[in-house]
Amino acid sequence: NAGVMQNPRHLVRRRGQEARLRCSPMKGHSHVYWYRQLPEEGLKFMVYLQKENIIDESGMPKERFSAEFPKEGPSILRIQQVVRGDSAAYFCASSPGSDNSPLHFGNGTRLTVT
Amino acid sequence: TQLLEQSPQFLSIQEGENLTVYCNSSSVFSSLQWYRQEPGEGPVLLVTVVTGGEVKKLKRLTFQFGDARKDSSLHITAAQPGDTGLYLCAGIETYKYIFGTGTRLKVLA
Numbered sequence: 216n217a218g219v220m221q222n223p224r225h226l227v228r229r230r231g232q233e234a235r236l237r238c239s240p241m242k243g244h245s246h247v248y249w250y251r252q253l254p255e256e257g258l259k260f261m262v263y264l265q266k267e268n269i270i271d272e273s274g275m276p277k278e279r280f281s282a283e284f285p286k287e288g289p290s291i292l293r294i295q296q297v298v299r300g301d302s303a304a305y306f307c308a309s310s311p312g313s314d315n316s317p318l319h320f321g322n323g324t325r326l327t328v329t
Numbered sequence: 330t331q332l333l334e335q336s337p338q339f340l341s342i343q344e345g346e347n348l349t350v351y352c353n354s355s356s357v358f359s360s361l362q363w364y365r366q367e368p369g370e371g372p373v374l375l376v377t378v379v380t381g382g383e384v385k386k387l388k389r390l391t392f393q394f395g396d397a398r399k400d401s402s403l404h405i406t407a408a409q410p411g412d413t414g415l416y417l418c419a420g421i422e423t424y425k426y427i428f429g430t431g432t433r434l435k436v437l438a
Contacts, residue, residue, distance in 0.1 A: 219371070248426065257335075257417055258372070258428040270424065306371050308426075315360045315379060318419075318426055320371025 217242050219309050220289075221321035228297045228328050236292040236324045240309030247290045248308045248318060249275075249282060258306060264290060265312070297328045332356075333420055333429035341435045342408055350403045350432045352418035359422055361394055361401050366415040375403075408436045 220239040228234050240247050245266045250258040260274040264284040275282065279297075284290040294301055304325050308318035333354045342348055352361070360379040364372035376385050378394035378401060385392045389412075391404040401418055413436050418429040 246424075250428070255431075255433065257431040260425070260427065263424060308371070315377050315421060317362065317374035317377065320373070322370050
């Protein structure tokens, strides 16, 4: 399967724990986006990364949230000290970076904070 | 902040009916895409429109980009249960993909 792979599909964390969400982009894609989606809502932009660089993190809370896309390995979205309001579906998408290229999405990680 | 408002938010129709979904913004985008998302999955691209006034057809789906590149519409002819899903428009400006609020469509057999 050469698509975008996200894991885990479901993640349950207690308040105060850390959540780590992983995303492996499509082969050949060096651009990764992370979005957050609440039930019955659209996708809210969080962060845009290229290999080893954060290009735009304007949609990501400055506290507790961080993202990386290392030279080797998947992109990671990390949420420290999770709170109930962090419960949502988090989607990763990759693209080759050319003009108007489609975003290829993974099937998301559903985070539940208890 | 660029916002994309979609209407209606929810739509439930009978098989065979026609429908139109709207995507509106006060901002100009260089291009616009439509995606469909099914439960438990990520969105999948349907179409990209680039030129103001452009119309694209994909079987029973017709997409239009407004002349001013601020709005778009999606028309479905003779809807089928397989069209059920969340329809999302996304405005593109340089590297940024701004998604709309979504239209959840349910087509009843």
